[in-house]
Amino acid sequence: HRFGTYVFDNSAPTITVSPTSATVCKTKSITITAADVGTAGLATSGNSYQYYLSTSSSALSGGSWTNYTSGTAFNINPGTSGQYYLWVKQIADNATNKSSTTNYVTIGGVVYHRYGLYKFDYNKPTITVSPGSATWKNSALSVNITHADTGGSGLASTSGEYFLSK
Numbered sequence: 781h782r783f784g785t786y787v788f789d790n791s792a793p794t795i796t797v798s799p800t801s802a803t804v805c806k807t808k809s810i811t812i813t814a815a816d817v818g819t820a821g822l823a824t825s826g827n828s829y830q831y832y833l834s835t836s837s838s839a840l841s842g843g844s845w846t847n848y849t850s851g852t853a854f855n856i857n858p859g860t861s862g863q864y865y866l867w868v869k870q871i872a873d874n875a876t877n878k879s880s881t882t883n884y885v886t887i888g889g890v891v892y893h894r895y896g897l898y899k900f901d902y903n904k905p906t907i908t909v910s911p912g913s914a915t916w917k918n919s920a921l922s923v924n925i926t927h928a929d930t931g932g933s934g935l936a937s938t939s940g941e942y943f944l945s946k
Contacts, residue, residue: 791818903931
């Protein structure tokens with residue numbers, strides 16, 4: 781007796797993120813791609829295509845879940861200087877295989893894929909001149925000029941020109 785064809789899919793679907801990290805920037809274009817490498821296809825219900833930009837590598841902190849479309853680039857831009865991690869929800873295929881546990885963190889029994897470090901800098905560098913002004917002098921005046929960057933990207937240059945005027 782012949783009862784039919786049986787198809788098995790033991791292959792886990794995949795989540796890929798590009799790029800997986802970023803040096804200091806203000807915004808970064810990201811592409812998250814969900815794919816099924818087996819034969820069952822991605823589940824049409826139960827999957828939540830969302831990411832979370834977190835300030836922590838071990839917890840969901842400082843962000844909110846945002847929807848993404850698989851394979852479509854989007855920008856991440858937290859608006860605040862700092863170091864961030866991209867968390868992506870695990871997905872399943874129609875054979876109930878779950879996306880692999882590469883780059884993952886489990887919190888409360890839930891598996892998330894985690895990528896990063898993504899570094900953002902929105903702070904402008906500062907220049908301080910001391911003293912800021914002075915009364916008339918008939919001798920040398922010492923002026924100190926300092927530069928600083930608090931955003932994390934560093935200063936491109938610490939040299940410059942200054943002009944004295946009457």
